[in-house]
Amino acid sequence: MKIYAIADLHLDFKKEKPMDVFGDKWENHEEHIISNWENTVGEDDLVLVPGDISWALKLNDALDDLLRIDDLPGKKIIGKGNHDYWWTTASKLESLGLKTVKFLKNNFFEFDGISVCGTRGWDTMEEHSDEVNNERIFLRELSRLKVSLEAAKKASGIKIVMLHYPPFNRDGSPNEFFSLMKDYKADICIYGHLHGEEGHKNIKEGLIDNIVVHCVSSDYLNFRLKRII
Numbered sequence: 001m002k003i004y005a006i007a008d009l010h011l012d013f014k015k016e017k018p019m020d021v022f023g024d025k026w027e028n029h030e031e032h033i034i035s036n037w038e039n040t041v042g043e044d045d046l047v048l049v050p051g052d053i054s055w056a057l058k059l060n061d062a063l064d065d066l067l068r069i070d071d072l073p074g075k076k077i078i079g080k081g082n083h084d085y086w087w088t089t090a091s092k093l094e095s096l097g098l099k100t101v102k103f104l105k106n107n108f109f110e111f112d113g114i115s116v117c118g119t120r121g122w123d124t125m126e127e128h129s130d131e132v133n134n135e136r137i138f139l140r141e142l143s144r145l146k147v148s149l150e151a152a153k154k155a156s157g158i159k160i161v162m163l164h165y166p167p168f169n170r171d172g173s174p175n176e177f178f179s180l181m182k183d184y185k186a187d188i189c190i191y192g193h194l195h196g197e198e199g200h201k202n203i204k205e206g207l208i209d210n211i212v213v214h215c216v217s218s219d220y221l222n223f224r225l226k227r228i229i
Helices: 029-040 059-071 090-094 132-151 176-183 196-200
Strands: 003-005 046-050 075-079 101-103 109-111 114-118 158-162 188-191 206-208 211-215
Touching: 046 114, 046 158, 046 188, 059 075, 059 101, 090 101, 114 132, 132 158, 132 176, 176 211
Parallel strands: 003 046, 046 075, 075 101, 114 158, 158 188, 188 211
Antiparallel strands: 109 114, 206 211
8 A cells, every 4th residue: 555645636626716826837736636646546545635625615515526536546534724614524524425535533544554643733823822713723723633643542553644734833843733743653744735935935844853744735746646655
């Protein structure tokens, strides 16, 4: 089994949110992602997708995009991004009956000795230190990551954490999400969210405090899936 990752698919079945408004690089980005996926991933492989899946606002409207992912090769684990307004309760997500897609929400999944944990995450505490609501969301997401990591505590093998937001402060230093991953001895962290030239300047990758970190924002990867393991 190979493990791949890509975030920020920003699928739009209804063609109401063309991404090329963010630059020529995004032109036909869905076709590029799907073509590379079909030519890269095998049926027994695992694909991690940490957020910003669909522009849809409601679950019924997101279903067409989710079915497109379900039909692609491999098994998939999907997390929530800041634009996934359609995201709902775990029971409603599971009731969709998707055959190859699992939703990461206060849980973890294990495949062939690989544990996958995670949550959406949030912007840095320092950035929103004076905003009570943002601090509340930050602490809630931190709690959700702890729940996921705790659930996988007894699992053996490699532990992967998938976040949507990067686990770093604005100055590039690791934040509380990163500290929590260290406490639970995570091996790999993947994240997305950072786009364009300005966003990509803030990307941190490589071996950081014994955790291998990958940014998998789709435009950063030129809309090609990245092999993680």
